[in-house]
Amino acid sequence: MLANGTKAPDFTLPDQNGQPRKLSEYLGQRVILYFYPRDMTAGCTKQACVFAELYPQFREKGAVVLGISKDSVASHKKFEEKYGLPFVLLSDPEKTVIQAYDVWKEKKMYGKVSMGVVRTTYLIDEQGIIVKGFEKVKPAENPADMLGELA
Numbered sequence: 001m002l003a004n005g006t007k008a009p010d011f012t013l014p015d016q017n018g019q020p021r022k023l024s025e026y027l028g029q030r031v032i033l034y035f036y037p038r039d040m041t042a043g044c045t046k047q048a049c050v051f052a053e054l055y056p057q058f059r060e061k062g063a064v065v066l067g068i069s070k071d072s073v074a075s076h077k078k079f080e081e082k083y084g085l086p087f088v089l090l091s092d093p094e095k096t097v098i099q100a101y102d103v104w105k106e107k108k109m110y111g112k113v114s115m116g117v118v119r120t121t122y123l124i125d126e127q128g129i130i131v132k133g134f135e136k137v138k139p140a141e142n143p144a145d146m147l148g149e150l151a
Helices: 042-060 073-083 096-100 142-149
Strands: 012-014 020-022 030-035 063-069 088-091 104-109 112-117 120-124 130-135
Touching: 012 088, 030 042, 030 142, 042 063, 042 073, 042 142, 073 088, 120 142, 130 142
Parallel strands: 030 063, 063 088
Antiparallel strands: 012 020, 030 120, 104 112, 120 130
16 A cells, blocks of 8 residues: 555556546546456446445545556446446556556455455545555445545
């Protein structure tokens, strides 16, 4: 995890429409930057749908939500369309941003060890500073928890 109080690493990644997006374009707004393993999986879908449901409240509090996974732009587009997601999904197949934010880690499932994205969410302030990081978050609870952090 990146330390609270440090500058969030800037990046440029394509969104679900293939348009380049930079973290720095969101300066002046709070950013909920969440990393998730894969589009269309049960946990990731639940997390994205709850973020979508609460998105108007995030906007009221001056925050945007950005989701990042290593899935392709095309996969993100299908995910966005299928579930009506109102926020930006960013594609990082090379894992440059995933690694810069220290979320590519060893995972154990059913006794098998593999590398993958550990579900992690960062709250970044208007100046681009990491306020808090949350690792191994619960998909269904994470969006409401993050909304609470904005109070």
